[in-house]
Amino acid sequence: MKGENRISGSAQPHILNKGEPMLALAAIGISLWMVFFNTPVENQMGIIQKIFYFHVPAAYVMYLSWATCTVASVMYIIKNTDKFDILARSSAEIALLFGIMVMTTGPLWGKKAWGAYWVWDPRLTSAMVLTLIILSYVILRHMSGGEVIKKFSAALSIAGAAMIPLIHISVKIWRGQHPSVLGSGGLAPEMRQTLIVCMTGFTIVFIVFLKKRYRLESLRRRGDELTRLYHINQMNKQ
Amino acid sequence: MKFIVFSTSLLFSTMAMAADDYVAVDPSSIETISSTILLSVSYAIIVGLLIVYWGYMAYQTHKIRHRISTLEREVEL
Numbered sequence: 329m330k331g332e333n334r335i336s337g338s339a340q341p342h343i344l345n346k347g348e349p350m351l352a353l354a355a356i357g358i359s360l361w362m363v364f365f366n367t368p369v370e371n372q373m374g375i376i377q378k379i380f381y382f383h384v385p386a387a388y389v390m391y392l393s394w395a396t397c398t399v400a401s402v403m404y405i406i407k408n409t410d411k412f413d414i415l416a417r418s419s420a421e422i423a424l425l426f427g428i429m430v431m432t433t434g435p436l437w438g439k440k441a442w443g444a445y446w447v448w449d450p451r452l453t454s455a456m457v458l459t460l461i462i463l464s465y466v467i468l469r470h471m472s473g474g475e476v477i478k479k480f481s482a483a484l485s486i487a488g489a490a491m492i493p494l495i496h497i498s499v500k501i502w503r504g505q506h507p508s509v510l511g512s513g514g515l516a517p518e519m520r521q522t523l524i525v526c527m528t529g530f531t532i533v534f535i536v537f538l539k540k541r542y543r544l545e546s547l548r549r550r551g552d553e554l555t556r557l558y559h560i561n562q563m564n565k566q
Numbered sequence: 567m568k569f570i571v572f573s574t575s576l577l578f579s580t581m582a583m584a585a586d587d588y589v590a591v592d593p594s595s596i597e598t599i600s601s602t603i604l605l606s607v608s609y610a611i612i613v614g615l616l617i618v619y620w621g622y623m624a625y626q627t628h629k630i631r632h633r634i635s636t637l638e639r640e641v642e643l
Contacts, residue, residue, distance in 0.1 A: 349620065356613065376601040379608045386612065425619050433608040440601055533616065540623050547630045554637035561641055 352536040355529035359385075367522040376440040379433055381522055385530035386429040387455070391492050392534060393423035394462060398489040401482035413478050414549070416485060418541035420465045422534060427459035442505060450502035454495045461488035473552075 363381045370377035400416035403409070434452065435445040446452065461484065468481050499506055515523065 352616075352620070356616065360609070360613075374601055375598060376605055378605055382609060382612050425615060429612050429615055432611050436604045436608045440604060537619070537623075540620070540627070544623055544627045544630065547627060547634065551630050551634050551637065554634060554641060557641050558637055 348536045348539065352533045355532040359526040359529035362522045362525045367518055368516070370519075373441065376437060379437040381526045382530075383430065383433045383437060384523065385526045386426045386433065388527060389530045389534045390423050390426040390430055390458075390462075391495075392531070393419045393426060393538075394458070394485075394489065394492065396538070397423060397465075398485050401485040405479065405482050410549070413482075414542055414545045416482065417469050418538055418545050420462060420469070420481075420485065421541060422537050424459070424462045424466050425537075426534075427455075427462050430455060431459050447505060449504035449506050450498035451495060451504050451506035454491060454498050458488060458491040458495060461491065 359381070363378055367378070367381070369375050396419040397416045400412045400419065404412035404416060434455075438447065438452075439445050465481050465484050465488070468477060468484065471477065498504060
């Protein structure tokens with residue numbers, strides 16, 4: 329019993345983990361430097377266009393996180409393994425974090441571009457719906473850790489994944505006001521270069537955050553398991 | 567918290583003004599100043615959220631590690 333209950337050092341901080349925050353910090357630092365000191369100001373919109381370099385990568389990481397959550401949810405339903413559920417929960421929380429970034433920086437840019445913080449544009453509306461679905465998922469997971477909730481939230485994640493392609497093609501289908509710069513070749517080479525650096529930086533941040541969140545969730549479950557064992561031991565003693 | 571938000575906004579404003587590109591956009595115009603404020607707020611929100619979330623995860627990890635160590639000892643006893 330004694331040996332089984334030991335957590336074999338998983339509760340101890342690993343020396344390599346200390347480098348991860350530095351990596352994320354460097355990625356953001358380089359991205360900021362590129363945006364403010366290495367990219368020209370756009371002619372029509374002026375300096376406010378620089379929101380674009382963090383707004384677009386934030387949206388991309390939101391998609392990436394939610395796609396990870398969906399894949400992990402599918403794997404959880406098929407294999408019924410806890411590690412996939414941990415991955416799904418962790419990536420959903422990160423998707424919400426980046427979703428909040430998108431939904432706050434977008435209106436700030438919109439105020440200058442359209443003269444209003446919010447317009448019922450197809451892309452804005454579909455992005456808001458996805459953020460609300462992610463929020464529902466995160467709230468659901470905080471309510472309970474039961475098997476039914478795990479399966480239900482996995483299904484919610486799969487349903488929500490349909491929003492990702494919808495957001496992407498919404499500009500083309502419904503012809504909204506939101507610009508579609510990516511893939512249209514409308515970016516100057518320096519701007520494209522900065523965008524690529526920011527995208528890479530945000531991807532690094534996503535990986536580092538996901539690792540950290542996954543570790544936290546694993547430890548949480550280990551803690552719950554030990555609490556359960558502790559209560560059983562107490563009952564046996566009585 | 568207010569201090570962090572203020573100083574981050576100030577940092578980004580300074581960075582935006584320090585950039586050579588800024589000068590080319592006519593710094594005297596109110597339009598440019600308001601754009602700079604909106605830009606600073608956007609970047610402050612993004613970087614601020616990243617810092618706060620990282621801090622939350624670090625704090626929770628520390629707390630749970632402490633709880634696990636205590637529980638381990640209790641269960642072994």
